[in-house]
Amino acid sequence: MLLSYFCHSIILIMISEIIIGNVCKKYPNGIEALKDVSLEISKGQFFTLLGPNGAGKSTLVRILTTLARKDSGHFLIAGLHPDPDYRKIQKLIGVASQDNEIDPAGTVENLLIFQARLFRIPVKDATQRAGVLIKLFELGNECRKKAGELSGGNKRRLHCALALVHKPQVLFLDEPTVGMDPLARANFWEIITQMNRAENVTVFLTTQYLEEADRYASNMALINEGKICYNGTIAGFKKMVNPDRALSLDDAYLKYIKTNHR
Numbered sequence: 001m002l003l004s005y006f007c008h009s010i011i012l013i014m015i016s017e018i019i020i021g022n023v024c025k026k027y028p029n030g031i032e033a034l035k036d037v038s039l040e041i042s043k044g045q046f047f048t049l050l051g052p053n054g055a056g057k058s059t060l061v062r063i064l065t066t067l068a069r070k071d072s073g074h075f076l077i078a079g080l081h082p083d084p085d086y087r088k089i090q091k092l093i094g095v096a097s098q099d100n101e102i103d104p105a106g107t108v109e110n111l112l113i114f115q116a117r118l119f120r121i122p123v124k125d126a127t128q129r130a131g132v133l134i135k136l137f138e139l140g141n142e143c144r145k146k147a148g149e150l151s152g153g154n155k156r157r158l159h160c161a162l163a164l165v166h167k168p169q170v171l172f173l174d175e176p177t178v179g180m181d182p183l184a185r186a187n188f189w190e191i192i193t194q195m196n197r198a199e200n201v202t203v204f205l206t207t208q209y210l211e212e213a214d215r216y217a218s219n220m221a222l223i224n225e226g227k228i229c230y231n232g233t234i235a236g237f238k239k240m241v242n243p244d245r246a247l248s249l250d251d252a253y254l255k256y257i258k259t260n261h262r
């Protein structure tokens with residue numbers, strides 16, 4: 001019995017990139033942002049966490065990326081526990097978070113090089129990597145501009161480029177495409193889906209653009225007031241909400257929220 005539990009746990013750790021167990025978080029103002037959150041995301045999965053404003057998405061992202069502390073529960077990223085191994089976790093994850101601070105006085109190119117140097121990438125390789133990312137995110141015309149002078153959409157592109165500097169194996173994207181124009185958005189998703197498919201990079205996305213989640217993600221969880229109320233495939237969610245007729249994720253989500261959370 002004990003042995004089978006042990007084997008099951010080992011297998012889970014081997015195939016799961018992110019394991020979250022019973023995570024709770026209460027802010028000093030008394031708001032319970034996360035209530036007993038448990039999820040598993042397997043290696044190479046494109047996962048999306050959906051939910052209304054204030055549901056707890058960014059709080060969970062901040063905890064998993066070691067930028068905030070949980071009150072209780074546990075989580076593992078690539079089998080690593082954040083307490084002894086938070087630096088190792090930081091090396092293998094990339095984060096484009098909603099509230100990432102960027103030095104407004106740094107130029108796009110210098111910020112990318114600096115970020116690469118933080119990951120101990122040698123100067124020559126750091127400069128080369130910055131060049132690749134500037135090209136990839138079509139920031140060529142902006143590369144000598146200061147971050148503080150960028151438009152909102154270009155700042156988001158820079159956030160995302162900074163998240164990829166060290167070629168992470170897990171990517172956390174917290175509403176990454178807010179403010180991007182349609183072309184920049186399409187280009188962004190091409191980069192991310194290529195990394196997900198060709199390099200098996202695990203993606204943890206939060207977004208309010210449900211057509212993006214519908215198009216690119218395979219699995220989802222729905223969080224409301226800090227509680228997970230659905231966890232499974234996107235196809236399964238649509239079927240659960242409307243068994244008779246195929247709905248878009250947008251329609252299924254609206255129907256679910258209107259029926260269950262009003």
Ligand SMILES: Nc1ncnc2c1ncn2[C@@H]1O[C@H](COP(=O)(O)OP(=O)(O)O)[C@@H](O)[C@H]1O
Pocket residue numbers: 027028029031032033051052053054055056057058059060
């Ligand atoms: N630093 C903070 N201090 C106090 N309350 C916070 C803080 N950050 C978020 N909250 C609250 O926690 C809840 C979840 O917020 P958040 O995780 O940002 O939600 P989401 O990303 O889903 O919109 C909200 O009620 C929000 O007001």
Ligand SMILES: [Mg+2]
Pocket residue numbers: 057058059098174
């Ligand atoms: Mg948020």
